[in-house]
Every structure is written in structure tokens, then in C-alpha cells.
Amino acid sequence: MRHFDLCIIGSGSGNSLIDESLDGQRVALVEKGIFGGTCLNVGCIPTKMYVHPADLASTPERSARLGVRLQRESVDWVGIRDRIFTRIDAISAGGEDWRRQSDNVTLYRGTGWFTGEKRFAVGEEEFTADRFVIAAGSRAVVPVVPGLEQDWFADGAARRPAWAHTSDTVMRIDALPASMVVVGGGYVAAEFAHVFASFGVDVTVVVRGQRLLKDEDEDVSARFTELLSRRVRLVLGTSLAEVRADADGRGATVVGNDGSTFSGELVLLATGRTPNADTLNLAATGVKVDGEGRVVVDEYQRTSVEGIFALGDVSSPWQLKHVANHEMRVVKHNLAHPEAMKASDHRYVPHAVFSEPQVASVGLTERQAREAGYDVAVAHQDYGSVAYGWAMEDDSHFAKLVADRGTGRLLGAHIIGPEASVLLQPLIQAMSFGLGAREMAEGQYWIHPAMTELVENALLALDM
Ligand SMILES: Cc1cc2nc3c(=O)[nH]c(=O)nc-3n(C[C@H](O)[C@H](O)[C@H](O)COP(=O)(O)OP(=O)(O)OC[C@H]3O[C@@H](n4cnc5c(N)ncnc54)[C@H](O)[C@@H]3O)c2cc1C
Numbered sequence: 001m002r003h004f005d006l007c008i009i010g011s012g013s014g015n016s017l018i019d020e021s022l023d024g025q026r027v028a029l030v031e032k033g034i035f036g037g038t039c040l041n042v043g044c045i046p047t048k049m050y051v052h053p054a055d056l057a058s059t060p061e062r063s064a065r066l067g068v069r070l071q072r073e074s075v076d077w078v079g080i081r082d083r084i085f086t087r088i089d090a091i092s093a094g095g096e097d098w099r100r101q102s103d104n105v106t107l108y109r110g111t112g113w114f115t116g117e118k119r120f121a122v123g124e125e126e127f128t129a130d131r132f133v134i135a136a137g138s139r140a141v142v143p144v145v146p147g148l149e150q151d152w153f154a155d156g157a158a159r160r161p162a163w164a165h166t167s168d169t170v171m172r173i174d175a176l177p178a179s180m181v182v183v184g185g186g187y188v189a190a191e192f193a194h195v196f197a198s199f200g201v202d203v204t205v206v207v208r209g210q211r212l213l214k215d216e217d218e219d220v221s222a223r224f225t226e227l228l229s230r231r232v233r234l235v236l237g238t239s240l241a242e243v244r245a246d247a248d249g250r251g252a253t254v255v256g257n258d259g260s261t262f263s264g265e266l267v268l269l270a271t272g273r274t275p276n277a278d279t280l281n282l283a284a285t286g287v288k289v290d291g292e293g294r295v296v297v298d299e300y301q302r303t304s305v306e307g308i309f310a311l312g313d314v315s316s317p318w319q320l321k322h323v324a325n326h327e328m329r330v331v332k333h334n335l336a337h338p339e340a341m342k343a344s345d346h347r348y349v350p351h352a353v354f355s356e357p358q359v360a361s362v363g364l365t366e367r368q369a370r371e372a373g374y375d376v377a378v379a380h381q382d383y384g385s386v387a388y389g390w391a392m393e394d395d396s397h398f399a400k401l402v403a404d405r406g407t408g409r410l411l412g413a414h415i416i417g418p419e420a421s422v423l424l425q426p427l428i429q430a431m432s433f434g435l436g437a438r439e440m441a442e443g444q445y446w447i448h449p450a451m452t453e454l455v456e457n458a459l460l461a462l463d464m
């Protein structure tokens with residue numbers, strides 16, 4: 001049986017582990033799907049390559065109130081799609097070729113699973129390795145309701161009806177549908193609702209709760225829900241009970257728990273992602289999994305088995321690429337320096353939702369801070385209160401800061417509005433490096449009249 005020094009399962013963030021620090025080691029890299037993983041092929045990168053044209057396509061909606069009347073003439077879906085995937089597919093193929101050519105890496109293409117203690121199989125081949133890194137990611141969850149078959153969405157499935165999609169397939173459709181129903185109220189629903197509504201599709205979003213982006217600070221989530229409802233048909237408080245394919249096969253009808261029905265040429269299931277840990281037969285090698293289906297890791301990304309690490313969506317409660325990348329760098333260090341391991345830093349993990357409007361957030365919401373017992377100061381600053389916001393005639397967006405009067409430091413920062421993901425970054429920096437809110441506001445120049453004055457004024461508005 002073949003033996004490796006290291007086996008990496010998953011070519012997303014796992015592929016980035018391989019560099020000159022592994023020269024001279026025999027490495028097995030196992031990948032069952034498109035080379036390069038979720039972010040590159042079906043996640044962050046293509047979605048944002050659609051979001052930017054969508055921002056442009058929706059400009060007429062925003063510019064008219066400033067006296068600039070524009071018209072969206074047309075959206076060349078096929079042109080946009082092919083531009084995006086010609087670029088991405090080439091990166092994926094190039095990355096795969098590069099790995100095939102490396103002297104010390106053996107690329108296994110297929111689904112792998114553990115067959116024993118540090119023993120692994122891919123198809124007919126079985127091998128052992130001294131060390132493993134489990135970087136197998138997550139997959140879209142398909143609700144178990146009548147009318148949806150789980151098999152349609154399995155790897156390489158051919159039977160899926162043309163109307164049924166998850167984020168894995170919806171970006172490659174042949175033509176824009178006239179109408180679509182999005183099920184879910186999280187990141188994927190928010191981003192694709194923006195993309196398709198901007199491109200002229202009649203979008204209905206069906207959410208089981210009362211708000212979209214329910215894990216955001218309540219003020220942000222409430223404002224986002226209100227603003228998106230101006231752009232799409234938003235149906236709140238309705239659980240998915242059934243999906244009925246239309247008789248002519250050209251669409252489907254989503255049925256809510258109260259019997260309400262919503263029809264679309266396309267149905268996008270945006271109902272979360274689950275770790276792929278359950279597909280790896282981890283019990284055979286003794287790696288523990290928690291109640292949420294995630295591989296259990298400690299702060300050094302070590303699993304319950306010595307020499308087996310895990311990183312990214314398969315083990316992390318944050319299903320975010322910057323978290324997977326951070327954990328990958330930690331694992332890379334810990335593989336090379338077992339005597340001086342580094343811990344992952346999950347203190348201030350930010351995220352952004354690239355919808356219209358954008359939302360970005362880090363740290364505690366106001367409710368979480370109060371429940372944790374802090375002496376909480378809160379500042380709420382409207383975009384429209386600073387000079388650049390006047391230029392935009394903004395009346396919808398804001399930044400909200402949550403701080404601890406005890407230490408003078410920020411506990412959380414939440415922004416909804418244009419470039420929220422960029423405006424948040426200095427606040428992430430302040431929290432990460434322990435900079436006090438007042439010091440941050442007063443200890444530097446803020447360019448006038450840039451939008452960053454929103455952050456300056458929010459900091460100054462904290463009553464501390
Ligand atoms: C639509 C969408 C948009 C997103 N946008 C953003 C964003 O804007 N910003 C952000 O931070 N995050 C975003 N994410 C999340 C981000 O893509 C993930 O957090 C990240 O890609 C996870 O990386 P990973 O390395 O853990 O897993 P992956 O990149 O998924 O890699 C895991 C790999 O393992 C392979 N694999 C799994 N099981 C096996 C097996 N048994 N045998 C062989 N191979 C196996 C899979 O095929 C896959 O290629 C988005 C996700 C989606 C779905």
C-alpha cells in the first residue's frame with residue numbers, strides 16, 4: 001500500500017497549504033469536484049463578479065433621485081456568464097495542471113473516505129499517511145419537502161429539473177428566467193436576489209422568519225428587510241412546505257406552510273450549508289464530530305486524532321473564505337513547527353453581505369453585548385449626516401457601533417449601506433489591535449469629505 005507523509009482532503013483552502021515548505025515530502029491531494037473548491041468556482045469569486053454588474057444595472061434605480069435619469073437598456077447574461085467562467089475555469093484548470101506537474105504531489109481525483117486509522121481510499125486505491133488535513137468544506141442544504149429530491153443535487157447528478165437550483169448551479173444557467181422564487185433569507189438569498197432583480201428578473205423571496213439576515217444586529221436586519229422589500233416581492237413568516245413542478249416543466253410553484261403559492265421559472269434554494277464531515281467515514285480513524293456535524297478542532301486546528309488537522313467550512317462555525325484562509329495559514333505553520341504551534345485567532349471575525357444595500361459587521365450585536373453584561377454605549381450614525389452622504393442624498397443607511405464603557409473599546413460594529421465592507425475595515429483593525437474608540441476617532445486625520453467621516457462621527461457619538 002502506498003504511503004504519504006501528508007494527505008490533504010479538498011483542493012479549496014487545502015490546496016493553498018502546498019508550497020515550498022512541503023518540498024521533499026510526499027503529499028496526496030484528494031479532490032472529488034471542480035479543482036479549487038467553493039470560493040473560486042461556485043462561491044465568493046463568481047458571485048461578486050455578478051454583484052458588480054448588478055450594481056451597475058441597478059444604478060438607474062438610485063440615480064434618478066439625484067436628477068440623473070438613466071435607462072437600463074439590456075443585460076447580456078450569456079456575455080457576463082461567459083466572461084466570468086472563462087476566467088474562473090481557466091484558473092481552476094491551470095491550478096490542477098500545476099499540481100499534476102509537481103514532483104512531490106499526487107493528485108487523486110475522486111471521492112475519498114477513511115477506511116481505518118490514518119488509512120484512506122479514493123475509488124479502488126487505498127493509501128496511508130502520517131498526517132492528514134481535512135479541508136473538505138461544506139455543501140448546500142436542500143430542504144426535505146415533497147417535490148424536491150436530494151439526488152438531484154448530488155455530485156454529477158444529471159436528473160435535476162431545469163427549474164431547480166442551488167448556488168452551485170444558478171450562476172451557469174443558459175438564459176435569465178422571467179421570474180424566480182428564492183427560498184431562504186440569509187447571505188445567498190440576499191446576494192442573488194440583488195443580482196437577479198437588478199438584471200430585470202421578477203424575484204420573490206420566501207423567508208420562514210420575520211426578517212432577512214436574522215443574525216445581524218436587529219436594527220441592521222430590520223432595515224435590510226425593509227430596503228430589499230422595495231426591490232423584490234418579499235414573503236415573510238412562511239415556511240417551505242412543498243415544491244410543485246409545473247405541468248409543462250417550465251417552472252415550479254413553491255407552496256408555503258399556510259397554503260400560499262409562489263410561482264417562478266426557476267427556484268433557488270438558499271437554505272444554508274452543512275459541513276462535509278459526514279461523507280468521510282471519520283469514525284474509522286477516530287476523528288470526532290460535534291452535534292452540528294463539524295469536525296471538532298482545538299485552537300491549533302488539531303482534531304481528536306494526533307497528526308490529523310482540519311480547517312475551513314468542515315470544522316468552522318464561520319463558513320467564510322477569510323476564516324478558511326486564516327486557518328489554512330495556521331495549519332501550514334503547525335505542520336512545519338509541531339514544537340511551536342500557533343493558535344487560530346477567532347476573536348474578531350468580520351463578514352459582509354454583498355447585496356443592495358451592502359451589510360458588513362464584526363463583533364457583538366447590541367443585544368449580545370447587553371446579554372453579556374457589558375456597560376454598553378451605542379452610537380447610530382446615518383450616512384445622510386456626513387458630507388459625502390449629503391452628496392448621495394442618502395436617507396436609508398447607517399453605521400451602528402457598540403462599545404464597552406468599562407474599557408472604552410469597541411465590542412461590535414455594524415454598517416448597512418454603500419461600501420459597508422470597506423468602511424468596516426478600520427473598525428476591525430481597532431478591535432484587533434485593542435485601540436480605544438476615542439483614541440481612534442481623535443488620534444488621526446479623517447479625509448474630508450470622504451465617506452469615512454461616517455466612521456469618525458459614529459466613534460465620536462459614543463457616549464463614553
Ligand atoms: C454562493 C457563495 C458565496 C460565497 N461568498 C463568500 C464571500 O463573499 N466571502 C466569504 O468570505 N465567503 C463566501 N462564501 C463561503 C466560502 O466560499 C467558503 O467559506 C470557503 O470556500 C470554504 O473553503 P474550504 O476550503 O473550507 O472548502 P471548499 O473550498 O469547499 O473546499 C473543499 C473541497 O473538498 C472537496 N471534497 C469534499 N469532500 C470530499 C471527499 N470526500 N473527497 C474528495 N474531495 C472532497 C470539495 O469538492 C471541495 O472542492 C460563499 C459561499 C457560497 C456558496
Ligand SMILES: NC(=O)c1ccc[n+]([C@@H]2O[C@H](COP(=O)([O-])OP(=O)(O)OC[C@H]3O[C@@H](n4cnc5c(N)ncnc54)[C@H](O)[C@@H]3O)[C@@H](O)[C@H]2O)c1
Pocket residue numbers: 143144183184185186187188189191207208209213239240270271272273318319320351352353354
Ligand atoms: N458574502 C459572504 O460572505 C457569503 C455569501 C454567500 C454565502 N456565504 C456563506 O455560505 C453560507 C450559506 O449561505 P446561505 O445563505 O445558504 O445560508 P444562511 O445560513 O446564511 O441562510 C440560510 C437561510 O435559509 C433559511 N432556511 C434554512 N432551512 C430552511 C428550510 N428548510 N425552509 C426554509 N428556509 C430555510 C434560514 O432561516 C436562513 O434564512 C453562509 O452561512 C455564509 O457563511 C457567505
